[in-house]
Amino acid sequence: MAAIEFTNVKKSYHQGAKPIQVIHGVNAEIRDGEFVVIVGPSGCGKSTLLRMVAGLEEISEGTIRIGDRVVNELEPAQRDIAMVFQNYALYPHMSVFDNMAYGLKIRRVPAAEIKLRVDKAAQILELGSLLQRKPRELSGGQRQRVAMGRAIVRQPQVFLFDEPLSNLDAKLRVQTRLEIEKLHRELGITTLFVTHDQVEAMTLAQRMLVMNAGHMEQFGTPEEVYHCPATTFVAGFIGTPTMNLLRNVPGIQAGIILGIRPEHLRISDNGWPMKVDTVEMLGAERLVYGALGSPDEGEPITLRINETEAPPVVGQTIQVLPLPGREHYFDTSSGLRVTAGDRVIG
């Protein structure tokens, strides 16, 4: 097991003469045995960052440390990592057993030891009866487990997962998610997990690293990220429906954005006027979409209310207020969070 340390890590590709930078200096320290999820929209550089840890992409600038070694110049095989790929990347012509054993065979682990480790991994992942099958005879979920088994038998210092759940159906995804969590609890191996799905990120992560356009926006526990988003991007990315980011709210200074989550708004008698456009029934709750302020130049706003509350009528203007202490303030130009002391509210 090992800690991972990113120091000013940058990545640029050379296309023709001018380099295109895709990762703009990531600094982060992942603790030994921690489960960290890298999350962001597609194209934000999260997979690239993971692949740089794996050694599949060159590190243009900065250093990555795994344990006490700088791994910049090491081949993937020497980094003591194991990776689970999005499409599993199982060797199609090898049996499940051989797929798991291949890395160990290359490392010249004795056959008896290989058998022991594969059997143990198969037992953990319930693959015992499938060891002689070929990957094409397995279901998606089973292939996924073989890919994890291949990582486990290596007994690496770090697990790397590159969107491993995105090819599974919804039900299997939840199940596999729980399995990955259990696995991490039992083995305690430092894990980096890339996903674009915020539910996966929130549920799996001990800490999550939110990325956008090659920048690290925030690195913190799911609670911190949810309760104290560091930037307007994080505020808008985490949470469903997304946080309302309002500019023209009565009493807010110019140059400040007020962020308030739909679940932290309530209908009040003397709040801000909101014209209701649509009401969606989701079962346990309702989403109310509308415009804040004057109907012509109003800002879109979403409100989440309990199913037991009386729904507002479409076309009606209601009044809403944030729950006290649940407001977030951001600087308009930088998008950064403004601490409570700086804010001005009427």
Add this chain to the structure above:
Amino acid sequence: MVQKRRLLTLLSHAVMWLGVLLVAFPLYLALVASTHLPQDIIQSPMPLLPGSHMWQTYRDALLGAGHTGGSNAPVARMMWVSLVTAMVIAVGKIAISLLSAFAVVFFRFPLRWLCFWAIFITLMLPVEVRIVPTYKVVSDLGMLNSFAGLTIPLIASATATFLFRQFFLTVPDELAEAARVDGAGAMRFFKDILLPLSKTSMAALFVIQFIYGWNQYLWPLLTTTSENMYPVVLGIRAMMGGSGEGLVQWNIVMATAILALLPPTIVVVLMQKWFVKGIVDTEK
């Protein structure tokens, strides 16, 4: 086809039988001719039923015991030359093409595209176009009348390289990356992952290239002057090219033709399953 009309069925069967007869009748005649004595064959009409001299004819042909006009080289030796040539060409082509396709697809090196296009452009040039310069090179290297001279100039193959390149391009990058993470070096990946995956393509290519090598005529005609190094296709021609000293022993010629047919047929029959799989299948 899809329609089940009686007349149509009859018609299509008739056409098929006609096709079969067109192809099979000359073969049958050759077989019949190889079982008669030479003087019986040149009778008119030629006998259409098998005669009784089959074993004798084939023995004479294989051992070179006939008294043909042009050449009396033993067919056994010719078959051997042909077999070695065809095998070396087929295996050599596959080996070289696999390696060059591997290099072009999986490695980023300077002038990679130039290499690929250089290979690709040679696709447009048939052997015949470069036959004179190639002959010059082979003769300067002293490879006339040798297996090396018969095979090496025919081994480099743009077609096969291109085929493997297309196949390798369909292998997901993740597979190569997984192998890297598992600690497999480039050649290990090639041997353990790519080769087993290419099995069916290799089989298909082997069939095509074996027959290509077996049927070579023009190139051996130029590079072999000694009967000892005649491949069988050339041998047949030599037997017929009588200079007037004696009769062409058509029974021996026909027996040789039948013998020359056998190895490619065996290769096709044995590898048919793999051949079709290799062309149709993409098992990944």
